[in-house]
Amino acid sequence: xxxxxxxxxxxxxxxxxxxxxxxxxxxxxxxxxxxxxxxxxxxxxxxxxxxxxxxxxxxxxxxxxxxxxxxxxxxxxxxxxxxxxxxxxxxxxxxxxxxxxxxxxxxxxxxxxxxxxxxxxxxxxxxxxxxxxxxxxxxxxxxxxxxxxxxxxxxxxxxxxxxxxxxxxxxxxxxxxxxxxxxxxxxxxxxxxxxxxxx
Amino acid sequence: xxxxxxxxxxxxxxxxxxxxxxxxxxxxxxxxxxxxxxxxxxxxxxxxxxxxxxxxxxxxxxxxxxxxxxxxxxxxxxxxxxxxxxxxxxxxxxxxxxxxxxxxxxxxxxxxxxxxxxxxxxxxxxxxxxxxxxxxxxxxxxxxxxxxxxxxxx
Numbered sequence: 085x086x087x088x089x090x091x092x093x094x095x096x097x098x099x100x101x102x103x104x105x106x107x108x109x110x111x112x113x114x115x116x117x118x119x120x121x122x123x124x125x126x127x128x129x130x131x132x133x134x135x136x137x138x139x140x141x142x143x144x145x146x147x148x149x150x151x152x153x154x155x156x157x158x159x160x161x162x163x164x165x166x167x168x169x170x171x172x173x174x175x176x177x178x179x180x181x182x183x184x185x186x187x188x189x190x191x192x193x194x195x196x197x198x199x200x201x202x203x204x205x206x207x208x209x210x211x212x213x214x215x216x217x218x219x220x221x222x223x224x225x226x227x228x229x230x231x232x233x234x235x236x237x238x239x240x241x242x243x244x245x246x247x248x249x250x251x252x253x254x255x256x257x258x259x260x261x262x263x264x265x266x267x268x269x270x271x272x273x274x275x276x277x278x279x280x281x282x283x
Numbered sequence: 284x285x286x287x288x289x290x291x292x293x294x295x296x297x298x299x300x301x302x303x304x305x306x307x308x309x310x311x312x313x314x315x316x317x318x319x320x321x322x323x324x325x326x327x328x329x330x331x332x333x334x335x336x337x338x339x340x341x342x343x344x345x346x347x348x349x350x351x352x353x354x355x356x357x358x359x360x361x362x363x364x365x366x367x368x369x370x371x372x373x374x375x376x377x378x379x380x381x382x383x384x385x386x387x388x389x390x391x392x393x394x395x396x397x398x399x400x401x402x403x404x405x406x407x408x409x410x411x412x413x414x415x416x417x418x419x420x421x422x423x424x425x426x427x428x429x430x431x432x433x434x435x436x437x
Contacts, residue, residue, distance in 0.1 A: 173304035183347065184320030185302070213305060213313035216320040223313060233314050233426050243419060245426045254423055282308060 147174035149188040149218075156197040161204065166212055173214050186218040191238035195259075196220040199236065203266060208280035210234075226279035232269075246276060289330035289408060291384055291396045293365070296358035297328035297408060298336065300343045301434045303355065310433040312357045317425035319416075325397070325409030331358065333398075333406035340437035342404050353436035359428060361396065364410060367427035368395075371420050373412050386412040 150157055150171060157167070174188040196212075200222075210222035215235060225231040229250040235243040240259035245252060246268075257265050269275045289295065305316035319326060329339045336356065343354045361384070368375045368386070375395045378385045384395035397409045416424060 169304070176302075176304060183302070184322040186321060211307050211313065213307070213315045215315045215318045217318070221314050223307065225308070225311075228430070231430070235314070235422060243422045245423060247430075252423075252426075254419075254426075256419055 147171065147177075147188060149174055149190040149193050152190040153193050153197060156194055156201070160197045160200055162200075162212075163209055166209055170212055170214075177214070177218070185214075185216050188214055188220070189218040189238045191240075192219040192236045195236040195238070195240050195242070196222060196234075199234075199242070199262065203277055206275070207277040208282075210277075224276055224279040225281045226274075226276070227281065230276070230279065232276040232279065248272070248276075285334065286332055287405075288398055289332040289396075289406070290382075291330070291361050291408075292332070293360060293362040295361050296331045296336075297361060297364060297396070297410065298331060298339050298356050298358045299326070299328050299428075300347060301355040301357050302347075306355055306434060307429075310435065312355075312429045312432070312434045314422070314425045314429045316357060316434075317428035319413050319421055319425075324414045325399070325411050326413045328408050328410060329404070329406040330398070330408050331406070336437055339406055342406075345403070355434045356437050357429075357432045357434040359432040363428070363431040364396075367424055367431065368412060370427055371416070371423045373415070373420075373424075375412065386415075 146154075162170070177185050177187045200207075208224060210224045213221040213223065215221055219235050219237055221233060221235045223231065223233050229247060231247050233243075233245045237243070242257045242259075242262060242265065243255075244257060244265060245254045247253075253268075269277055291297075299312075299316065301312045301316045305313040307313045317326070329342070331339070334342075336358070340352065340354050340356060343356065344350055344352050348354055365375045365384070373386055374388055375384055375386045377383075378392070385392040386395040387393060393411060395410070395412055397411050399407050399409050401407050413421060413424065
């Protein structure tokens, strides 16, 4: 009995260490292949190995979803204003919230940051919001009749609503068909991702 | 002239509380302001036929802001809601016999806007047809609503 207890006590951390090493090896492989880099909530310290400067696991300043996507956030080059807004919006959503607003979904944030990373050059920074379900929404506005809204579901699907001269084109795109959306934007007179009504 | 039970006249406003995080540029609410919340089977709004905007703002402040003002409020009209609903394929019409707005088709019609008074919130109403929307329709409706009115700090 005592022997079993002793085994349990020491084997769990050993397995954890092995898992950590496996996960690190997998991350290295993904990085080498330029695929996206995900830091699990239980392994934030691992991010420091790559000089990412990830927040500590117990940091109360950075909401969990943002901490989980720290490397993507860091690479996204979001403006200080957008980042501050995102942090404030996410931080305002505690699990105990009585306002019906769910916490920011890390997979939705990751989906947005991947998209943003792929279109950032030549684009205007969107207004970023979070839906009540915790999904990231990005809005580009030229004027009252011309604007684009994208909402990123955690499964990678994107809801889109593109308005040109007051007429909408709307729907859902799966992750594998997102390029079609970008192609549609590119062939327009003016790419809606460049729209902004910021001062 | 305030009344006890709203008639939902087309020119009346149904005020929606706008979370600080949903305040967009140029006083425009972000789309999230009109997305249905997890705990809503209707869109919570307040009728300016029953209470003044100032009274409604006080209710929002007490409920969401620990009593502090100002709060941000967006106030599209019933006509704006009707137009947005029609635009996403929801039929809303005025039933003269019942004297209310109804949604749906044929014999299966329900009240489109319902007075849902609560303790300390007597102008509270629901936009009822949103519970029939799938996620894409809810998104499209929210886009139209967010773009149909600005918000103001009251």
